[in-house]
Amino acid sequence: MLLYKQKKNQSxxxxxxxxxxxxxxxxxxxxxxxNEEELVATVMDNALKLYAREGRLPILGSDLNNFMLYCPISGTEALSPWETIGSVGVRNFMLCKKPQTEKSDDSEKTTAISRKGSGSWKAWFHKSLNPKISSH
Known part of the structure; x- marks a missing residue:
């Protein structure tokens, strides 16, 4: 068994x-x-599986389409699921749920929701750290 593992690692x-x-x-x-050649989508899938296996909260689910992977130092753009993880050049990432848009017949309500959800994850993060700061 040990020889098999060594061969597997060598390949x-x-x-x-x-x-x-x-x-x-x-x-x-x-x-x-x-592996540096793994796709971002594969890394996200592995992260979600490990997260669930460890029993962490809040419960996230396993659908990759509901999540985005960010590199906090490179800006506010999410990584493409089809690029390789090694091409990013960093080792620290942030996994966020995609914003949920509510469907409504009232167009004013929809525009208010889209304006409210248009901020970056950094703005949301800072706002969650400082709940006394409001956006009014």
Whole structure:
């Protein structure tokens, strides 16, 4: 069995490295080893599986289409699920749920929701740290 594991590790191409994925609202980051050639979608899937396996709260679900992976130091744009994780050049990431839009017949309500949800995850994060600051 030991020889099999060694052969398996030798056949892996590319560099492997440890990454940290922080989930908004969770107690701490998830850390695991990835291959630099893995797709961002695969990394997100692995992070969601580890998160669920560890029994973390809040419960997130497992649908990749409901989440975005960010690199906090590179800006507010989410990473493309089709790029490789090694192409980003960092090891710390943030996993966020995509904003939910509510469907309504009242157009005023819809515009208010879209304006409210148009901020970045950084704005939401800072607002959640300082609940006394309001957007009025």
């Amino acid at each position: 892996i191409k590319g560099n492997r490295f440890l990454i940290s994925v922080t989930v908004l609202g969770s107690a701490g980051p998830i850390r695991f080893v990835v």
